Amino acid sequence: MRGRRIGRFLVPIMALALLFTVTGSASAQAAGPTNTELATATNILWMLLAGFLVFFMQAGFALVETGFTRTKNVAHTMMMNMMVFCIGAVGYWLVGFAFQFGGINFPFPAAGSAGEFSFSPTTLGDISGHLDKWILRIGQVGLLGGDGFLLTGLRDSAGLLAFFFFQMVFMDTAATIPTGAMAERLKFSGFCIMGLWVSMVVYPLVGGWVWGGGWLANLGRTLGLGNGAVDFAGSGVVHMVGGTVALVGAIVIGPRIGRFNRDGSANAMPGHNLPMGILGTIILFFGWFGFNPGSSLAFTGGGMSLAVNAAVNTLIAGAVGGVVAMMVMWIFGPTKKPDPGLSVNGILAGLVAITSPCAFVDSISAAVIGLVAGVIVCLATFLLERLRIDDPVGAVPVHFCNGLWGVLSVGLFADGNAASAGWNGVAGPVTGLLHGGGTQILAQVLEASSVILVVGGLTLAFFKVLNALGLLRSDPRHELMGLDMPEMGASGYNSVDVHMLGGHLVPQTPHVRAGGR
């Protein structure tokens, strides 16, 4: 018996050993993978692994937003965070990816010093013949990509499929941000349309300008502004876009009933589950290690340096952001206690801010960026309340304000990391104001203002239309009873009490319509 069991292990081990011998001798005969193939495979694997981590951030967002809202809206808030992924994935697959990256491989004619140049992700293998069309382009100014709808033609390009995967989960991060700012009063049907709006229109549009070889990325080659707009992992492309939609949404939809008094003073509406919020934050922090380092799109060559820098700086800025926000509240807060809710926001603020500059700065700059982020998030929270804008989870202070700070901080702190040389087709490395790079900050300002004006303007019109159609704000009666019953037809927490108060322990045909109208 015993001998047979050992034999069962021995056979595969011997087979494996044989396999190694065969492949070993094969590569000795130079028929195995070349160095380039190995590098490409490494980069694609890195891309996928980082993408899996970013996907998991969805769990973090769901937990933070639901923990920070009230018991009567948990099913609604959780559903938004789950379905925004599904809806967004469809929208991004249909047209979003093509709008954003359809022109990334377009060979722009000579401009500046770099000559003919495309923005294609060369680390992911040969992509010639793919993603090389602009729908809208004025000279070097790419406005809207036009190839890769429904991933057609990309079936055999593993690198580009991995690239799509990675970019899709990024888009979803932007799409899920506004649900927090509009939670507890956003109509579910309106939310679904918003998911398509972000994934198919505003995110791909601006994302293409910065990452898809559009006009903002090209500012370095066309106008000589540093390396063009540089946004390593998307403080602007992802967080500011999501944050802008969140801010405009929160303004148009208005505060929750009872949030502000007639005299302008605010009432706290404590979230129902702080442990949920904190667990979500830790999951987000974890996912960010895919979000930022993965944006190197490579782990070979300069990619490794960029990725490792990004990982370390992400860690430091997130930690410092959390410490600073905690201390600010401990010293200046209304109860002089280390406020857990704002500590959560402080960590996320540091992470959002370092997202743009993470690969281009040293750890001291990362700490400074996190420090400023921790202060900004507290000040912005109080400012929003002063302006009577209701943002239940702090999406605007975290993603909009610190996304803006992150984009600008590249133009200040980037220290000319050698691995960033050649970024966006400009020979030199990314260098900020404090390290002698004069014009980089201008490109960053242009990126930030484009996001505010274009995403803000289009989204304002979009929400106004939704509002006029009655699809934005839920019925006040529903809002007061909680959106779970009337909108979802389900309650989030079904305790025994509900059965005992409401009816029967044995299943019966419901004789009352969900929502109890």
Add this chain to the structure above:
Amino acid sequence: MARKIEAIIREEALDPVKDALHEIGIVGMNVFEIRGHGRQGGIELAWRGTSYRMDLIPKIQINIVLSEENVEKTIEAIVKAARTGNQGDGIIFVYPVEDIVRIRTGERGHKAIMYPDDIDERKGR
């Protein structure tokens, strides 16, 4: 005549009070999670930088039905176990009880709240 003691105490006082009651032979009791405030009027909390007053504080209510002659001893045990000397220690109400029915046996009155080894049986020994 039977009495009902309604003791409202701190949440963290439940275990000490329960032990003290068991020690003197109080066997039957009901415990509720309640919210409320007395003279203190609530406490100041903050949520994401906005302070608010939580004026309905979570408390524990213990209901005990017992004979009149055991009331003082029981109150003494509860006060001793629940008292910290700070605001929020709680309050005790005592009510008369009209009648008692034990559902299983149909026993009425004092008989319905007799248990083996309870405060009355110990006195008899």
